[in-house]
Amino acid sequence: MKRLWIIALSMLLLGVAPSIAHVQMDEPIEAEMEAVTLTIQEGKAHITNAEGKTLEIYNLTGVRVARIRIDSNDKQITLNLTRGCYIMKVDKVVRKVTIL
Helix, strand or coil: CHHHHHHHHHHHHCCCCCCCCCCCCCCCCCCCCCCCEEEEECCEEEEECCCCCEEEEEECCCCEEEEEECCCCEEEEECCCCCEEEEEEECCEEEEEEEC
């Protein structure tokens, strides 16, 4: 239970708490052209559709441990992080990562 509380607090500090939007049916809705994707596999982060944005990595206490500028639409970054749990954020996309 304590772990869930820490994760929820970290997400709140990162500004990723759920929000509620009200849209009337007769209003046009503009969809994002291409959504940012963030996947983690084998110690590497693969980020697409995020050119010009920033990857931020936080530990579970909310301290930012890395900030990396994304310079292309298809970027792969090797993660040099110590063992532990981290929160990774690009634009509005957030992932929890465990480094073993």
